[in-house]
Amino acid sequence: MNQTSNRSAGLHQGVVYALLAAALFGASTPFAKSLLDHVEPVVLAGLLYMGSGLGLLMLYLARRFARSGDAEAGLTRKDLPWLGGAIAAGGVAGPVLLMLGLASTPASSASLLLNMEGVLTSMLAWFVFKENFDRRIFIGMLLIVLAGVLLSWDQAAARGLPLGALAIIGACLCWGIDNNLTRKVSASDAVQIACVKGLVAGSVNLVIAFTLGASLPAASTAITAGLIGFCGYGLSLVMFVLALRHLGTARTGAYFSAAPFVGAALSLLMLGEQPALMFWLAAALMAAGIWLHLTESHEHEHEHEPLGHNHTHSHDAHHQHNHEFEWDGSEPHTHPHHHAPLKHSHKHYPDIHHQHKH
Template identity: 40%
Template sequence: ASLQRADLPRLIAMAGFGAGVGPVALAWGLQHTSGTSASLILTLEALFTAVLAWRLYRETMDGRVWAAMALLLAGGMVLVLDQGRTGGAQLWGLLAVLLATAAWGVDNTLSRALAERDPGQVVMTKALLGATATSALAVAIGEPLPSALAAAALFAIGATGYGLSLRFYLLAQRAFGAARTGSVFAFAPFIGAALAVALGDRSAGGLMALGSVLMLAGVVLHLAESHGHEHEHEALEHEHAHRHGDGHHDHQHDPVPAAEHSHVHRHPPIRHQHPHVPDAHHGHRH
């Protein structure tokens, strides 16, 4: 489904948090803390996303998920303690990265309502808004233009780490919901930490190892959560990409499309039981 005018305030908020506050805080934080600890603290993005999705979109938070969030929080506290022991500058750098994770958690949760929109349009609009905001900030503080080589490297990072990543994130949110998608993406910081060590970062110690184990356990525990019960769907009319034969889209076509397609369609009231995730059709309360 295409973006609508009513989506603009949400897109502006997403760009402000996800393409403004998040990258700026991360860039400053990376200059003042180790790459390994910064990568690992980014795992807390899953914690912020899950709690906000629970509060705003009624996504499931059972005992297992709460335990997973507690492990993530404990791991983050261990990392903060570790950096606090190494000096104030390192701690402030880590807290800046923590601010970035909170900003991206808000961004992730706001994007939940746009998961059924055309992801290409969402990415392009958010990129335009975010680039405008950060460019204005750079001009305001007198930041010099980067060299051609640095600009090319930044463009490649932005196109893959932000643009392509956001496209995949939105597609995943359609199937998993915001919280579980956040946990899947929380594996990325562990890859970043491993690369930091491989590139020569030797700041990792016992506390950092403990924090990483706690966080990894939290991510795995969250992804292992399974959810199914009898639930009721109210009558609903909306537009999004869908297929037939999934138990929720049995409206008539002549002929029935074999591939995924998008149009306005209506769901009659229904009550049934099956395993499910908090997608566009399962926002019921528990």
């Protein structure tokens, strides 16, 4: 495969990872909503993340036992502050706010409101972490924001102050912070990252719940919540971290905006909800915003500065380095490596190798 094909495959792979993450997370929303009649919101948040962490721990151990050859690059000490901040924002505050919001918000509307995660993720990436964007991407995000406003306004007319909607938007802000901080460690093992986040976040949420006097639900409900968490939080986060490597934070967040449509469709099928006209108008606006992102093309001459890091890679145009060990030619592989200065032009996203200014 030539270098152009390798680059194109990497971009497409990132899109697939992001859409898989979206589908898994989106599907978890109506399933989690269905459990709120049997378990308190904070307890459910803890069980979802604990299920994620325990499931991924078993996957991680099984992979280490069975793997032959190079493993993913593990987390290092310098990754811990970024990961700790991500866990606090996205693993503790985010799910609690989501569960509180779901308790008073129709699941179909809640699912679409979750599109705000992509918007807030992108805003933080652009204006705080200085990731590049253009007019097309910005207009797409404006459409998604407008859709979220319409949903909140619809709730306000029906119920007064939309506290449930505000709680869900607050959860999205927490996850936006989480996503941008996770981007800093996305070159490391995605399963290990998601496992640690799940175990820590699950433990903290359960401790908070028990401190407030809550109790565990029936075993069948706890197991169901754990399975939902493993798929909708654990495997979804693994896919999301892998997408971050290829697409950057804002673009991954944009593709991830497909998640609420999965959740909304399942909500309508599972829970028999009858959405109003405002719901469909919001859905159309969000679909248009996502389409603008999906059809983006970004290509120009750019320069790579010297860079040293460790991640799984193949020897494409960005990885033309020598090895300080005997190499049998197998790819992909993992080892610390150095990138020499390079100037070229090709289609790209702001992935872990394209952090240049425009």
